[in-house]
Amino acid sequence: MSPIVSIIMGSTSDLPVMEKACQFFEEMEIPFEVNALSAHRTPAEVSDFARGAVARGIKVIIAGAGMAAALPGVIAAETPLPVIGVPIKGSCLEGLDATFAIMQMPPGIPVATVAINGAQNAAILAMQMMALGDEALMQKLIAYKAGLKKKIVKANEELAKLEYKFKC
Numbered sequence: 001m002s003p004i005v006s007i008i009m010g011s012t013s014d015l016p017v018m019e020k021a022c023q024f025f026e027e028m029e030i031p032f033e034v035n036a037l038s039a040h041r042t043p044a045e046v047s048d049f050a051r052g053a054v055a056r057g058i059k060v061i062i063a064g065a066g067m068a069a070a071l072p073g074v075i076a077a078e079t080p081l082p083v084i085g086v087p088i089k090g091s092c093l094e095g096l097d098a099t100f101a102i103m104q105m106p107p108g109i110p111v112a113t114v115a116i117n118g119a120q121n122a123a124i125l126a127m128q129m130m131a132l133g134d135e136a137l138m139q140k141l142i143a144y145k146a147g148l149k150k151k152i153v154k155a156n157e158e159l160a161k162l163e164y165k166f167k168c
Helices: 012-028 043-052 071-078 096-103 119-131 135-161
Strands: 005-009 032-036 060-066 083-088
Touching (some): 012 060, 012 083, 012 135, 060 071, 060 119, 071 083, 083 096, 083 119
Parallel strands (some): 005 032
């Protein structure tokens, strides 16, 4: 089995956020890989990774980064694959710095951007992209979305049982 999605993070301190993507792919039985690469500390390795991703069978890259958040853009500059950036919440600007860095890409180098710490949504978006050409993935995605609806219906049933003096 070879990975079709690559999850990259700037450092292993980002793992608690990026693990949500790993868990989603595990649940959906989608082969993935996880690596730490830094646009600033290991630029040659980032370039090699991005340039070789297509040949290795990768379909989508999810890149999480905080602060200056150059990693998703640097990867996108070196590959034709779709790149989804996950801004990681930092200690100074609450992740806004990373969000703006990932969003403000020059023409020709797009990076899809999800919410701050939104690795699970990045994984879902990656699956949606891949499902366009894969009926089995599309069916899994449809079932997953139906499950989301069931969770809300169940939650409302539970809320209806709550008793308060002034609840109507």
